[in-house]
Amino acid sequence: MAKKSIGKAPARKKVSAGKPAGRKVVVKKAAVKKAVSAKAADRKPAASAKKPAAAKVWKPKPWTPAQIEEAFRRFQAQEPEPKGELKHTNAFTLLVAVVLSAQATDAGVNKATPALFALADTAEKMAALGEDKIRDLVKTIGLFRTKARNVHLLAQKLIAEHGGEVPADRAALEALPGVGRKTANVVLNMAFGQPTMAVDTHIFRIGNRTGLAPGKNPLEVELKLEAQIPATYMLHAHHWLILHGRYICLARKPQCWKCIISDLCQWPDKTPSP
């Protein structure tokens, strides 16, 4: 018994000695709780601070007809006859160059096409050249296997259905392998002088960024631009916008300080002069 009582006492002592420590832990836990709730309280304003940011979602006002006229007047004054940058010699080579340019740069396509077009600048010659040879000639361009197949097939289809000629018709163009709406628009505009708007990545960005033609997809932007740009500017409008996007209104850092439509553009985060 004595042994037991002797044994218990130190144990109790230890327990009692441990009590303050235990209280300390409790205190610490409480402190931690407080700190956590304080942090949470701190976070609340941060979370609510995000709300104004969300509320800041930028909604551009529609451009007025006078603003649109002024923007394109300036583009025209700066570059009266804008040209596309894809090398070509006729409607067929233009069509092929545009097909090859999908998800590739014009400069990259221009490196490959002179050798290709030297051998085949008509649908008949391209069909005769064959898919393997075409593939070999365009192998420096992205997606070259699919593109070579499409170029060969479209040459055959042009011969079979259009007498080897490039049709000046959207539906007929879009029925060709590898030809979508944008390619058809480029060909209709450049080869046949139709006032189309080929919305590429640059024009899509400019339409949205400037507030000129906000849209969720290229077709929406295309239709808004077509509806708003005065007819007198439509023939060259897509080139002006492409060049503007390629050299001034760059994707990552638009050069707003040298932009000729900076005062008209509604983009709220314009890049200051370096």
Ligand code: SF4
């Ligand atoms: S001001 Fe800036 S964002 Fe607006 S169109 Fe010009 S370069 Fe683009």
